[in-house]
Amino acid sequence: GAGVSQTPSNKVTEKGKYVELRCDPISGHTALYWYRQSLGQGPEFLIYFQGTGAADDSGLPNDRFFAVRPEGSVSTLKIQRTERGDSAVYLCASSLNSGTSETQYFGPGTRLLVL
């Protein structure tokens, strides 16, 4: 079956611009996660959705970052007033149910470059 997909695969933008990154989870998965992976580092948690609601957004670095999942499926990560330090690979994952023992299935990521 189809895995987690993310679009675009690459995004180049200028400092100060607004960007949206999209994630399509595996069909039927109720939980969705966003992580950020900087060069040479492991992924870092940003936000977790159970259904339509953000159950944990403690990893969002500041109020320029926001994510939605209005219908409990597709999610969009939104970054306002981008900065060069936002350059990273943004990973989305989904799991069938919530709970830490659940396997999270990752998408290929969106590589964001802020010039």
Place this chain on the structure above:
Amino acid sequence: AQSVTQLGSHVSVSEGALVLLRCNYSSSVPPYLFWYVQYPNQGLQLLLKYTTGATLVKGINGFEAEFKKSETSFHLTKPSAHMSDAAEYFCAVGDAGNMLTFGGGTRLMVKP
């Protein structure tokens, strides 16, 4: 707070040799532990996970890992490396929350 330390950002082995990738964690509650592999331009793929029960966990592609509570370790091993094993490997821990905390990763290189 939970954390993960992967000793050795780069590990090089010869084809056919033992693979040993080290992972130590800290967690305030009994942890769930994961190993993921990342091939270039691909997403993270689960190799194996420990939740409860048997402490020796077998995964895909011949990998296995052993949960040692007394050592707070979850090292990944494979008896015989193959060229196709060259990739980046991440250890992760999950506890009370739903997020995973990842280590910094270990890049495995396999020499012919």
